[in-house]
Structure formats: structure tokens, C-alpha cells
Amino acid sequence: MHANPTWLFDLDNTLHDASPHIFPHINRSMRAYIERHLGLEREAANRLRQDYWMRYGATLLGLIRHHDIDPAHFLWETHQFPDLKRMLAFHQPTLNALRRLPGRKLIFSNAPRHYAEAVLTLTGLAPIFDAVYTIESTRFQPKPSLEGFRALLAAERLDPKCCIMVEDTLDNLRPAKRLGMKTVWVSASSRSAPCVDVKIRHVTALPARYGRL
Structure with missing residues (x-):
């Protein structure tokens, strides 16, 4: 892995828990x-x-x-919410864990921009990320479409071999792996998969596992 990788983070159920509300x-x-x-x-x-x-x-x-x-x-x-702040289930130690990771960090989400930016602002995550790629950025070609990945890589002039994709959805890690990225699966599942380099239950474990990437 490149000395300073570029991290591509999914948003929902990766950086916060979207399942309850x-x-x-x-x-x-x-x-x-x-x-x-x-x-x-x-x-x-x-x-x-x-x-x-x-x-x-x-x-x-x-x-x-x-x-x-x-x-x-x-x-x-x-994606209109009566009280998004109250609906968010966010683990505050996530902020420090992400700050400890070397390299640039991008959001790569299938969500719309107005919602993604609201979540990033309310959680305090916004300053950690250098750019936000949402479904509008990929001309409505959501993950796992390769077109969405290629649009992001072209826009950022990135070599996929220098990228680490962090995702809760296994299907979205397969194209990342095919393109040559390292992959992190955020999951409590006991499954393993050939497209996964590292599996963690929560992103707070990333700094400790970074050496494996």
C-alpha cells in the first residue's frame, strides 16, 4: 500500500448507524x-x-x-427528515479514529448530496473529509456500478491501487477489489469473502488494523 493512501468511506451504516431510525x-x-x-x-x-x-x-x-x-x-x-439530529446514531470515538488515519479521506455514498452533507455536519465529520461524492456525482450510477467508481477515480486522478474502500455492503466492495483497491468490510457478520482484506465491527478499529492494509 502507498505510504499515504486515499480512503473512500461509505456513509450510512459505515460511519453512523442508519438502521434504527x-x-x-x-x-x-x-x-x-x-x-x-x-x-x-x-x-x-x-x-x-x-x-x-x-x-x-x-x-x-x-x-x-x-x-x-x-x-x-x-x-x-x-430524504427529508423532521429531526435528523435526533435520528442519528453516531459513535463519537469515530472522530478520533478517523483523524488518526494517514492520507486523504473521501466520502463515496449512494445517498443524495443534501442528506450526506447534513449528516457530516451534524456528526462533526465534515472537516475530516476532503471531498464528498454522492449519487449526483456519479450521474446516478450508484455503487456497485463500476461507472460510479471510475467517475470518482477520474475526478480525483486516483490510482485505485493507492485507495482503501471502507464499506458495510459486501456487494460494493467487489468492484473496489476488482479495480485494485484494498478493502475494509464494516460488519458484525461471521462471513468472510475473497473481496475483503480486513473485516472490522466498527470503524473505530481502523487505526489498530491499518498495518494489515
């Missing part, structure tokens, strides 16, 4: 959006949301492909 709220918002704009009943809207997520890696891609939905409108409407 944020993801359920987004799922409800997406279902409601599909009900409103496609005129579907609740159960049908939920099935469609999950079906597109399974088939394309993002509900949005199915809506663009099959229903001509405006992606910017969809992302704005489905």
Missing part, C-alpha cells in the same frame, strides 16, 4: 413517493420499491428506467 424513514418515504407518483396501493408500492432495489441496487434506477422519474426530485422528496 434513518433507513426505516427513507423506506417509508420511498414507498409514499411511489404511491403518489405511480398511483399504486401501499403493498404494491412496497413490493416495487424492494424489487427495484434487488434488481438494480437502488430503487431509483428502476424508477428512472421504467417510469421516467426525475432523479433529483425523487432524492429530494425521499
Whole structure:
């Protein structure tokens, strides 16, 4: 690994825990959006949301492909939070752990920019990151699409062999590994996978495991 790597960090369920409050709220918002704009009943809207997520890696891609939905409108409407600060589950020691890591740090998230920047500001993470790449940055080609990775690498003029991808989603680490990056899987799972170089339960373990990368 390069003496000073570039770190690519996912956001949701990697740097904070989105599962208790944020993801359920987004799922409800997406279902409601599909009900409103496609005129579907609740159960049908939920099935469609999950079906597109399974088939394309993002509900949005199915809506663009099959229903001509405006992606910017969809992302704005489905990522509105009554009280984001209260909904965040963030572990404060994460800040010190990230500061101890050498090299530049970028956010690489499938979330929309307005939401990602709000999370980074509210958690205090914003000053740690040199750039934020969201779904808009990749022209709505979310991970695990290779196009999204290539867009980021080109924009930052990065050699993938000098990058470390930190993610909670195994499917998103496979393209990173294919491109030559080192990979860190943030997971409590007992599984192992050939695309994973290091597995940790929480990003606070990164400084101690950095030598393995």
C-alpha cells in the first residue's frame, strides 16, 4: 500500500448507524413517493420499491428506467427528515479514529448530496473529509456500478491501487477489489469473502488494523 493512501468511506451504516431510525424513514418515504407518483396501493408500492432495489441496487434506477422519474426530485422528496439530529446514531470515538488515519479521506455514498452533507455536519465529520461524492456525482450510477467508481477515480486522478474502500455492503466492495483497491468490510457478520482484506465491527478499529492494509 502507498505510504499515504486515499480512503473512500461509505456513509450510512459505515460511519453512523442508519438502521434504527434513518433507513426505516427513507423506506417509508420511498414507498409514499411511489404511491403518489405511480398511483399504486401501499403493498404494491412496497413490493416495487424492494424489487427495484434487488434488481438494480437502488430503487431509483428502476424508477428512472421504467417510469421516467426525475432523479433529483425523487432524492429530494425521499430524504427529508423532521429531526435528523435526533435520528442519528453516531459513535463519537469515530472522530478520533478517523483523524488518526494517514492520507486523504473521501466520502463515496449512494445517498443524495443534501442528506450526506447534513449528516457530516451534524456528526462533526465534515472537516475530516476532503471531498464528498454522492449519487449526483456519479450521474446516478450508484455503487456497485463500476461507472460510479471510475467517475470518482477520474475526478480525483486516483490510482485505485493507492485507495482503501471502507464499506458495510459486501456487494460494493467487489468492484473496489476488482479495480485494485484494498478493502475494509464494516460488519458484525461471521462471513468472510475473497473481496475483503480486513473485516472490522466498527470503524473505530481502523487505526489498530491499518498495518494489515
